[in-house]
Amino acid sequence: MLITKREAKTILNSLSAGVVPRTGLRHISVGRLPEIAALKSDLDHNREGGATVRFVVGRFGSGKSFLLQLMRTYALESKFVVADADFSPERRLFGSGDEAIATYRELMKNLSTQTRPDGNALPTIIEKWLSSIQAAVAGEGNLDPNSPEFVAQVKARIITTLNEMQGLVHGYDFGNILAAYYQGYLSNNEELKSNAIRWLRGEFSTKTEAFNSLKVRSIIDSDNYYDYLKVLAVFFQKIGYAGLLVCLDEGVYLYKITNSISRNNNYEVILSIVNDCLQGKASNISFLIGGTPEFLEDQRRGLFSYEALRSRLAANRFLGEGLQDFTGPVIRLSSLTAEEIFVLLQKIREIHQSQPTTSLNMTDQDIQAYMEETLRRMGAREFTTPRELVREFVNLLNLLIQYPQKTWQEIVMGLPAPKEAVSEETAAPENDDPLNRFSDFKVN
Numbered sequence: 001m002l003i004t005k006r007e008a009k010t011i012l013n014s015l016s017a018g019v020v021p022r023t024g025l026r027h028i029s030v031g032r033l034p035e036i037a038a039l040k041s042d043l044d045h046n047r048e049g050g051a052t053v054r055f056v057v058g059r060f061g062s063g064k065s066f067l068l069q070l071m072r073t074y075a076l077e078s079k080f081v082v083a084d085a086d087f088s089p090e091r092r093l094f095g096s097g098d099e100a101i102a103t104y105r106e107l108m109k110n111l112s113t114q115t116r117p118d119g120n121a122l123p124t125i126i127e128k129w130l131s132s133i134q135a136a137v138a139g140e141g142n143l144d145p146n147s148p149e150f151v152a153q154v155k156a157r158i159i160t161t162l163n164e165m166q167g168l169v170h171g172y173d174f175g176n177i178l179a180a181y182y183q184g185y186l187s188n189n190e191e192l193k194s195n196a197i198r199w200l201r202g203e204f205s206t207k208t209e210a211f212n213s214l215k216v217r218s219i220i221d222s223d224n225y226y227d228y229l230k231v232l233a234v235f236f237q238k239i240g241y242a243g244l245l246v247c248l249d250e251g252v253y254l255y256k257i258t259n260s261i262s263r264n265n266n267y268e269v270i271l272s273i274v275n276d277c278l279q280g281k282a283s284n285i286s287f288l289i290g291g292t293p294e295f296l297e298d299q300r301r302g303l304f305s306y307e308a309l310r311s312r313l314a315a316n317r318f319l320g321e322g323l324q325d326f327t328g329p330v331i332r333l334s335s336l337t338a339e340e341i342f343v344l345l346q347k348i349r350e351i352h353q354s355q356p357t358t359s360l361n362m363t364d365q366d367i368q369a370y371m372e373e374t375l376r377r378m379g380a381r382e383f384t385t386p387r388e389l390v391r392e393f394v395n396l397l398n399l400l401i402q403y404p405q406k407t408w409q410e411i412v413m414g415l416p417a418p419k420e421a422v423s424e425e426t427a428a429p430e431n432d433d434p435l436n437r438f439s440d441f442k443v444n
Contacts, residue, residue, distance in 0.1 A: 003351060005355070006023075007023055007024035007027065008024070008352075008354055008355060010024060011023075011351055012348075012394055015390050015391060016395055017391070018388075019065075020066045020069045022069065022117075022118075023073075025066070025070050025073050028351070030340045030341075030343045031340040032063070032067060035056075035326065035333065036067075036070070036071070038054075038327070039054065039067075039071050040071075042286050043078060043242070043286060046242065046244075047242045047284075049237075049283050051276060051283060051284070051285050051286065052287070053273055053286070053329055054287070054289070054331055055289050055290075055291060055296060055303075055313065055329055055330045055331065056288060056289070056290045056291075057291055057292065057293055057332050058292070058332065058333030060292065061386065061387030062333045062335075063333055064290040064291070064333060067333070068084070068247045068288050068290050069247075071245070071247070072245065072247055076112060076114045079241055079242045080243055081111065081113055081236045081241050081243070082111070082244075082246075083108065083110055083111045083229075083245070084247035084249070085103055085106040086250040087248060087249070087251060087254055088253055089253065090102055092253070092254060092257070092266055093254070093266045094222070094262070094265040094266045095222065095262070099222075100269075101202050103225075103248075104220065104229070105201060105202050107246065108201040108202065109201075113125060113241070122197060122200060123193075129239040129240075130158075130185055133157050134154055136157075137150060138150070141153065158178070158179070158182055161238055162174075165231065165234060168234060169227045169230075170218075170228055173218045174231050176214075177196050177199050177200060177214065177216065178196070180195075180196045180214050180215075180216075181196035181197070195214050196214065199213075199216070201220075202219070202220040202221070202225060204220075205219075207219055229285065230282050230283075230285060232244060233283065236284070237284040242284075243286065244285045244286070245285075245286045245288070246286065246287050248287065249289075251290060251292075251295045252291055252292050254266045254267070254291075254295065255291070255292070255294060255295040255298065255301055255302055260301075263301065267303060267305075267306040267309060270289070270303065270309065271306065271309055274329065278329070293332075312329065313329055313330050316328060338371070341371065341389065342364075342367060344386065344390065345370075345390075345393055346364065346367060348394060348397070349397065352394075352397045360397060360401060361400075362397065362408065366408060370408060373412055374389060374392065396408055396412065
């Protein structure tokens with residue numbers, strides 16, 4: 001698979017910093033086939049008018065963010081509109097200040113389509129919709145675009161689409177804003193169009209300001225932003241997109257909220273999302289929420305501390321050893337196998353070697369030997385999480401490029417073994433050789 005110079009540089013820079021690249025993920029994707037298949041089936045259900053919610057759960061560095069970004073890429077290629085945001089102390093689902101509306105604004109800032117994958121796609125989506133209506137009217141009636149008849153027919157089609165959304169909560173106000181945008185579109189009033197986009201992004205802080213700018217008496221705020229996400233999902237579907245995918249990562253920040261009342265208020269929003277999706281109250285919207293096992297399972301502060309969520313997200317009690325249920329709302333990421341890690345490191349090496357100025361000598365046998373040495377140095381627990389392993393491997397390749405006279409053994413063997421605090425619970429038995437996992441692994 002060909003890779004551009006820009007994609008290769010972005011991937012290597014991101015991996016060396018321990019973060020997930022936004023582009024080129026297909027070049028480094030390995031394993032996770034059941035998880036990917038389950039999430040793709042959610043998007044198929046979304047396309048047919050359904051709504052889904054999934055919690056992607058795994059340890060730090062296990063690949064949660066990578067899987068969310070991979071599904072974001074697949075959704076964009078499948079004509080979905082995608083919005084993504086990371087939770088933080090300033091961005092939550094509920095807050096006494098602007099934390100909730102800040103999350104909505106971040107989602108709108110990162111709103112993307114296949115033709116606008118870098119975000120801020122809302123104006124483009126609306127302009128494309130209006131242009132498609134005008135093109136359809138012009139093609140059917142052979143009318144002059146400046147004639148009153150042409151404008152009347154375009155308005156009629158816009159009103160038809162907006163009327164179909166009147167039954168949704170806040171659908172009437174949403175329609176008024178789109179009507180205001182079209183008015184600015186017709187009259188080349190950039191200020192009116194800009195105000196309509198600002199309203200849709202939740203950037204008006206007071207109703208007085210919104211009324212003075214757009215003659216509407218409501219705004220998108222922390223109390224109703226979730227309803228508007230559902231309205232946007234229906235709107236996107238009606239104008240030709242498959243639906244809306246919302247990716248919310250770093251759920252651990254909700255778990256870290258110290259005030260129990262505030263934390264439970266955030267969990268109540270999650271409960272509303274779960275109920276709406278599982279009971280069919282929402283349409284054409286999918287949620288992916290990434291978090292750690294503590295975020296899900298902690299009985300004092302995690303989602304399981306909220307009884308209504310615990311009962312809905314509890315694991316299938318019939319699961320035995322080696323079994324995993326991919327139909328439930330929770331997807332638990334398992335460790336990558338030695339073979340999958342080997343393939344991943346191969347792909348990273350090939351990306352490095354694709355650079356025109358790169359001369360890198362790292363064979364498959366070298367990669368296997370490096371994996372065994374890394375397992376000795378890092379320990380089995382750290383070896384199963386791709387982030388640290390990949391970051392160290394990319395940094396090693398970077399040094400080999402800069403110092404071609406050295407071998408990877410000379411660089412790695414000269415390092416002291418990292419100190420690792422191992423608890424009694426996670427310590428391996430004394431007679432458990434960590435290299436046993438490679439006993440059946442051979443490089444041809």
